[in-house]
Amino acid sequence: MSFDVIKPGMLALLQDSGRFGFQHLGITTGGPMDEHAFYWANRLLGNKPDATQLEITFGQLALKANAPTTVAITGADLAATLNDKAIQPWLTYAIKPGDVLAFGAPKSGLRAYLAVSGGFNCEPKLGSCATVKREQLGGLNGIGEALKKGDTLPFTPNKDVIESRAPRWTIPDYDAPLELGVMPAYQNASFTHDEQMTFYTSRYEVSQNIDRMGYRLSGTPIKSQLSGIISEGIAFGAIQIPNDGQPIVLMKDRQTIGGYPKIGCLSSLGAGQLSQRQPGQVVTFAPMDVADAEVERRLFNRVIFG
DSSP: OEEEEEEEOSEEEEEOSOOOSOGGGTOOOOOOSOHHHHHHHHHHHTOOTTOOEEEEESOOEEEEESSOEEEEEEEEEOOOEETTEEOOSSEEEEEOTTOEEEOOSOSEEEEEEEEETTOBOOOOBTTBOOOBTTTTBBSTTSBOOOOOTTOEEEBOOOOSOOOOBOOGGGOOOTTSOEEEEEEEOTTGGGSOHHHHHHHHHSOEEEEEEEOSSEEEEESSOOOOSOSOOOOEEOOTTEEEOOTTOOOEEEOTTOOSEEOSOEEEEEOHHHHHHHTTOOTTOEEEEEEOOHHHHHHHHHHHHHHHHO
16 A cells, blocks of 8 residues: 655655665765654654655655555654644654645755655665665666655555654754764865864855755855865765865765865764755854764664664
8 A cells, every 4th residue: 555645845755774885886875864863763663774764855745645554754844734734743643544644844954754664665776765866766666756746655554553752852953053073084184274273163054055965055165285186985974175165065865986175074963964954054063083973873873773
């Protein structure tokens, strides 16, 4: 059984934890922009951590259920409704045949995650259902398409109601000031002390030029002593500095190699926080030790994976 897509929304993509082992062939990982919200949605339902979900960007999605199940919604508050009644994220909801689940415009954050009991049924491509539009890979039909009107999202019906909510301490405030830890890496040494201090003491605004490939920020420009580098592999969260000096944080659908100098890298959880910020919001940066990032991730994994 399934959900029928009544309205496809601005951008709704099937995502699992990502496609790994193919970057040497130029195939990026894809996967959820906000891993914190994604993994918590599956945890609320008792799903496998990488069960396929919907990542809903900017809202405007509407689905009609054809079978009973329980869903979990996490991440951004996209003014969701169930049969025209307002509902909140970070909770589970029982769904009956004929129910209509809809998402409006963002109230806080940018991306919501919709998980269904057991996960959405999807045929993996290269070991993953993660949708990467640029590479025409993954998703409902395996060719990297976003949801469109008339699509059906299959899942295994489940009449057992799962009542669960995320602990309050796990729910981020996407409107709060955001300071992101940066692990000095890549070509960090090519930025003078003054340039690094400028980077760490400046406020950067999220620009209109953001997508699943990268977040371009605007603020005080910084310069590397290098005009370019030999292309090299790029990690999720790497911060490259192009010739205009404006930082670009590379996200889940990034290119696999690049030739701009990079001042450092965010942790995956930090990059996920950035992915929930809308154009016009302000972020700042602070140096972060790799060991601190590892501890942060281990604590998160202990909660999610047990």
